Amino acid sequence: xxxxxxxLGNTGTLIYPSxxxxxxxxxxxxxxxxxxxxxxxxxxxxxxxxxxxxxxxxPPRETCPRCYRIMDEWVEVSNxxxxxxxxxxxxxxxxxxxxEPPIAMGIVKLDGASSGxxxxxxxxDVSELRxxxxxxxxxxxxxxxxxxxxxxxxxxxx
Amino acid sequence: MDRMAIVGVAQTKYxxxxxxxxxxxxxxxxxxxxxxxxxTIEDVDNTVTVCNDFWDGRTISSMAITEATGSHRVxxxxxxxxxxxxxxxxxxxxxxxxxxxxxxVAQSKASEGIPSVITNAMFDPLYERMLGLDAINSSALQMRxxxxxxxxxxxxxxxxxxKNHRNARNNPYAHLPLDISVEDVLRSRVLADPIKMxxxxxxxxxxxxxxxxxESAAKKKGKKAVWIEGVGHCADAYHLGDRDLADxxxxxxxxxxxxxxxxxxxxxxxxxxxxxxxxxSYMELMWMEGLGLCRQGEAGAMVDKGVTEMKGKLxxxxxxxxxxxxxxxxxxxxxxxxxxxxxxxxAGARQIHGAKRxxxxxxxxxxxxxxxxxxxxx
Numbered sequence: 396x397x398x399x400x401x402x403l404g405n406t407g408t409l410i411y412p413s414x415x416x417x418x419x420x421x422x423x424x425x426x427x428x429x430x431x432x433x434x435x436x437x438x439x440x441x442x443x444x445x446x447x448x449x450x451x452x453x454p455p456r457e458t459c460p461r462c463y464r465i466m467d468e469w470v471e472v473s474n475x476x477x478x479x480x481x482x483x484x485x486x487x488x489x490x491x492x493x494x495e496p497p498i499a500m501g502i503v504k505l506d507g508a509s510s511g512x513x514x515x516x517x518x519x520d521v522s523e524l525r526x527x528x529x530x531x532x533x534x535x536x537x538x539x540x541x542x543x544x545x546x547x548x549x550x551x552x553x
Numbered sequence: 554m555d556r557m558a559i560v561g562v563a564q565t566k567y568x569x570x571x572x573x574x575x576x577x578x579x580x581x582x583x584x585x586x587x588x589x590x591x592x593t594i595e596d597v598d599n600t601v602t603v604c605n606d607f608w609d610g611r612t613i614s615s616m617a618i619t620e621a622t623g624s625h626r627v628x629x630x631x632x633x634x635x636x637x638x639x640x641x642x643x644x645x646x647x648x649x650x651x652x653x654x655x656x657x658v659a660q661s662k663a664s665e666g667i668p669s670v671i672t673n674a675m676f677d678p679l680y681e682r683m684l685g686l687d688a689i690n691s692s693a694l695q696m697r698x699x700x701x702x703x704x705x706x707x708x709x710x711x712x713x714x715x716k717n718h719r720n721a722r723n724n725p726y727a728h729l730p731l732d733i734s735v736e737d738v739l740r741s742r743v744l745a746d747p748i749k750m751x752x753x754x755x756x757x758x759x760x761x762x763x764x765x766x767x768e769s770a771a772k773k774k775g776k777k778a779v780w781i782e783g784v785g786h787c788a789d790a791y792h793l794g795d796r797d798l799a800d801x802x803x804x805x806x807x808x809x810x811x812x813x814x815x816x817x818x819x820x821x822x823x824x825x826x827x828x829x830x831x832x833x834s835y836m837e838l839m840w841m842e843g844l845g846l847c848r849q850g851e852a853g854a855m856v857d858k859g860v861t862e863m864k865g866k867l868x869x870x871x872x873x874x875x876x877x878x879x880x881x882x883x884x885x886x887x888x889x890x891x892x893x894x895x896x897x898x899x900a901g902a903r904q905i906h907g908a909k910r911x912x913x914x915x916x917x918x919x920x921x922x923x924x925x926x927x928x929x930x931x
Contacts, residue, residue: 406572415610421678453794454680460790480701480798482693484685484745491673492685500684502694502794511794513681513694526701542683 426455429469435540440532442508444468450509474532475551476505476512483521493543497521503530503548514542518549529553557644558771558778559929561590561764562890567728567878569664571758575609576621578760579660583622586656586762592774594623597764599652602631603639603659603882607671622658622762635830636761636886637915637925641784643765653770659883660760668756668881675919681793688832688919689753693745695798695920696835700747702799703850707747710834711738712856714751714876717831720863721873723902726887728757728878738834752834754879761886763893779893782910782930783817785810788923796920804843804914804924812845815928817910820845821867824928825908826895828888830916831874837861840914841869843924863905871895871903885915889927896931 423431426443433439442451443466445459451470452459459466481501484492492498499516501524516524518533529551538544563585565571565578573581579602587593600622602615611617615631622629630646632639636659643655672688699705715735721727733751741750771778787810789803790796808820817823827844831837838852846867847855855861861869870876872891875884892911894900913927 406570408572408574413610419678423679427679454677454792460795480694480698482690482697482745482748483743484690484693485743486669486689486745488667488669488673488685488687490667491670491682491687493683498685498690500686500690500694502698502798504794510792513684513686513793515684526697542680 424457426457430455431540431544434544435538438534439471440474440505441469441471444470451507452510453505453508453512470507472505472507474505476503476508476530478503478524478526478528478530478548479511480526481516481524499524501548514545515547516549517547556768557647557781558766558768559763559781559889559893560766560771560774560778561586561592562762562893563589564726564761564887564890565759566726567757567759567880569728569756569758571662575604575660575662576618578662578758579618579621579658582760582762583656583658586764590764590774591776592654592764596774597623597627597654597656599628599646599655600624601639601643601646601655601657602629603636603657603886604631604661605633605882607674608661608663608666608881610666618660623656628652634917634923635882635915635925636884637889637913637927638786638917639886640763640765640889640927641786641925644781644784647765647767653767655765656762657765657886658760658762659886661880661883662758663756663879663881664758677792689748690745691793691919692833693748694793696747696833699799699835699839705835705838705850705853707739708735709853709856710752710838711735713831713834713837714738716856716862717837717870717874717876720871720903721877724872724877725901726878727873729755730873730877748833754832754875757878757880759878759880759883761883761890763886763890777897779896780930781927783811783813783815783928784926785814786923786925788918791922793919798920800849801839801843801921801924804840804921805845807924807926808844811926811928815930817928820912824867824910824912826871826892826905827867827869827912827914828872828891829869829874829914830885830888831870831876832879832916834876836921837869837874839921844912844914844926868905871900871905885925888913888915889929892927892929896929
């Protein structure tokens with residue numbers, strides 16, 4: 396193949412565009428599997444509780460990051476909580492984003508949990524979002540046993 | 554114990570779409586760092602590369618640059634985190650007693666991939682990754698939590714960006730030297746609020762290399778030795794929701810270790826210049842607090858008072874920082890290289906007069922999950 400000066404552009408070097416496709420399957424582990432089963436089958440959000448520091452972790456996992464103790468106690472938490480922080484993404488990266496921008500996301504600490512859950516926010520004019528707002532979970536109608544079974548958090552209707 | 558020294562440094566100019574290949578960038582800084590050290594590749598007895606498979610678009614990416622870094626048939630190891638961790642690895646190789654001269658090379662061409670897609674992949678595929686979280690919007694979550702907890706304002710964050718882009722005008726390697734105002738930052742395009750375009754670092758290609766030696770090799774060869782007085786590193790929890798994103802206990806721990814090793818009692822008094830990993834404007838404020846330069850939530854007021862300006866009590870990022878040139882992973886090693894130039898009195902127009910002790914800092918993971926702190930002295 397002959398390389399012409401047009402191929403080289405103004406840098407004098409070739410640029411080779413390509414794409415990496417990498418299929419992969421992830422095992423959710425014991426804690427993740429139980430979490431997603433509860434979410435899918437009963438709209439229940441359950442975390443694991445540390446026997447030492449009593450923290451309740453979401454997403455649940457088998458080891459307490461703080462105490463390094465095995466956690467085998469499960470605790471159901473509320474589907475209502477407090478908004479710790481939020482952002483609205485304005486740029487589009489279609490291959491990674493679940494919806495078109497603007498995309499509101501936040502971290503919500505559900506009542507009964509010690510850690511926050513990062514998730515999408517919805518059902519609200521984004522200009523009304525405030526740190527400290529009370530939020531509630533909106534479950535997806537057709538749940539598949541993944542993180543998007545929580546469709547989004549919306550402000551709590553009082 | 555033997556003292557360890559940095560005897561040579563080199564950087565490329567940082568720019569978007571550098572037409573050089575990964576290997577060409579690596580070769581350029583390897584050659585220049587050796588020349589700076591007054592050494593040849595024969596003097597190097599081991600190498601540490603810093604590159605990452607996702608950013609390089611190939612697996613075992615370090616093996617593809619062995620020739621360019623003089624690593625052919627030489628003990629070589631790769632660090633796929635920030636460049637400061639590459640320097641840490643290099644230090645440990647010499648401390649093992651089996652090596653005396655380590656060449657550390659970091660290279661990155663972030664502009665060849667799609668940074669949001671690559672940084673999205675650092676999040677748990679079963680959880681947060683599905684939300685489209687990436688380096689920008691995850692940092693936006695941190696920025697708002699920090700501002701909200703301590704009453705820090707967008708103006709104070711913008712002031713960091715104004716200062717660093719202005720400092721970058723004195724740095725020939727910088728990607729984005731700019732003369733901008735706080736208003737310009739506040740009015741720049743919103744990426745993920747409260748992060749605006751001018752609160753964010755650019756996507757830069759570039760490379761940096763340093764040569765590290767033990768004391769005797771430094772005294773024999775290195776006319777310009779800068780000494781490693783202390784180092785510390787520490788990591789926080791992986792899931793963002795486990796952390797109070799407004800604070801950085803991992804950085805506090807890393808700094809404590811580095812300070813105790815270096816005999817730094819009061820960093821504001823004992824350190825003359827600091828180069829921090831400010832991937833976003835607010836980060837410089839948070840890292841100043843984590844490093845104990847002031848109390849939690851007070852860095853914004855310090856910046857308001859000009860304490861971190863070129864002529865302030867403790868200049869932060871005279872190079873322009875990561876806000877002015879962000880070759881991912883290279884950027885931490887570049888902080889070390891800049892600190893070395895300051896201590897040698899060779900930082901040109903960005904020189905802090907009489908700098909005797911410098912701090913260099915790197916991060917890895919989302920929202921500064923891990924931190925690495927170096928204290929360097931003359």
